Amino acid sequence: MVLVLGIESSCDETAAALVDGDGHILAQSIASQEEAHAPYGGVVPEIAARAHAERLVPLIEQVLKRADKGLHDCDAIAATAGPGLIGGVMVGLVTAKALAMASDLPLLAINHLEGHALSPRLADPGLEFPYALLLVSGGHCQILRVDGPGRYRRLATTIDDALGEAFDKTAKILGLGYPGGPAVERLALQGNPRAVPLPRPLVGSGEVQFSFAGLKSAVLRAVESGQHRPEDIAASFQQAAVDCIVDRTRIALAVMGEVTALVVAGGVAANAVIRAALERLAGDHDLAFSAPPIALCTDNAAMIAWAGIERLRCGFSADPLDVSARPRWPLDPSAETVRGAGVKA
Numbered sequence: 001m002v003l004v005l006g007i008e009s010s011c012d013e014t015a016a017a018l019v020d021g022d023g024h025i026l027a028q029s030i031a032s033q034e035e036a037h038a039p040y041g042g043v044v045p046e047i048a049a050r051a052h053a054e055r056l057v058p059l060i061e062q063v064l065k066r067a068d069k070g071l072h073d074c075d076a077i078a079a080t081a082g083p084g085l086i087g088g089v090m091v092g093l094v095t096a097k098a099l100a101m102a103s104d105l106p107l108l109a110i111n112h113l114e115g116h117a118l119s120p121r122l123a124d125p126g127l128e129f130p131y132a133l134l135l136v137s138g139g140h141c142q143i144l145r146v147d148g149p150g151r152y153r154r155l156a157t158t159i160d161d162a163l164g165e166a167f168d169k170t171a172k173i174l175g176l177g178y179p180g181g182p183a184v185e186r187l188a189l190q191g192n193p194r195a196v197p198l199p200r201p202l203v204g205s206g207e208v209q210f211s212f213a214g215l216k217s218a219v220l221r222a223v224e225s226g227q228h229r230p231e232d233i234a235a236s237f238q239q240a241a242v243d244c245i246v247d248r249t250r251i252a253l254a255v256m257g258e259v260t261a262l263v264v265a266g267g268v269a270a271n272a273v274i275r276a277a278l279e280r281l282a283g284d285h286d287l288a289f290s291a292p293p294i295a296l297c298t299d300n301a302a303m304i305a306w307a308g309i310e311r312l313r314c315g316f317s318a319d320p321l322d323v324s325a326r327p328r329w330p331l332d333p334s335a336e337t338v339r340g341a342g343v344k345a
Contacts, residue, residue: 004108004308007304008079008299008300008301008304009052010084011084013030013031013033013299014030017301019305026066027063030301037178040178041172045086049088049091052091074103074105077103079108082111082112082325089326107318109319110308112304113140117135117265119306121306131261132259135264135266136162136264136267138165139162139165140158140164143248148314149316153332156252157210163245164266167180170184170216174187176234184234188235193238195232195235196228208248208255239273241274242277246277249278259287260288261282262290267297270297
């Protein structure tokens with residue numbers, strides 16, 4: 001039985017996990033940094049990197065103890081090598097390198113986005129390739145066709161803000177604090193999603209790319225007008241975001257070829273309204289719908305370990321100990337850069 005230790009430190013969650021080849025999570029630990037970043041309304045890279053350095057080794061020791069395992073029981077060590085905040089990525093990758101060298105274990109340098117992309121298969125063993133993936137997180141908003149580990153075709157990305165960024169900025173505008181996504185979702189439950197006339201950028205244009213900067217700016221104008229209740233603004237923003245996602249995903253499904261399922265992953269995939277809308281869309285296309293449990297939507301080490309297992313099964317070799325941390329790392333390097341997207345593509 002394959003057993004992989006996973007390490008995740010790409011943003012503001014320090015995490016370690018042990019996962020076996022059957023998809024059993026033997027143990028996992030996540031140390032949140034929400035309290036440290038809350039006063040600033042967002043993640044401060046220097047604070048995040050320092051917290052990773054302080055917490056990671058104790059977390060790994062904790063995970064091994066909970067599972068009653070040692071490093072000698074592991075078959076490989078998988079760590080996020082990018083994309084993400086480079087200071088935090090380096091902490092996790094250097095730690096993994098040291099452990100791999102000391103224990104004579106293979107090192108697997110994992111793309112954080114691939115961890116999200118494959119995480120639904122950790123929770124849903126019946127999910128088969130190829131599937132359509134909507135990857136929505138704080139820094140990314142993409143639609144991809146997933147044919148297997150290392151085999152991705154990107155059909156859409158954001159030309160400005162990611163959806164998670166728009167949620168966080170909306171929360172900040174409304175004074176809801178950090179993290180913003182869950183706060184906006186909670187407030188939206190009390191509001192009318194049709195009360196505030198907000199734009200749906202690019203909806204109806206036939207274009208597959210995403211854009212959320214204009215929606216975010218419209219939220220600011222709605223708040224400054226003083227004419228709307230905060231809960232109505234939150235609900236209307238969330239509905240506008242859902243309409244944009246459904247419109248773009250429908251277009252992508254029409255051109256990506258035959259797939260087995262529609263899958264959503266990433267931190268924003270924890271939003272219940274977004275999940276429900278995508279499940280309805282999948283039904284309209286006679287597709288299965290799959291989404292990881294909430295615990296696997298946010299950044300976690302179990303998905304990194306699982307991505308390592310998936311890659312080992314496909315015959316990918318271990319990575320050299322001099323592999324570099326990468327602040328940017330597209331899943332589909334051959335995809336064309338879209339207008340305005342820059343490095344976010």
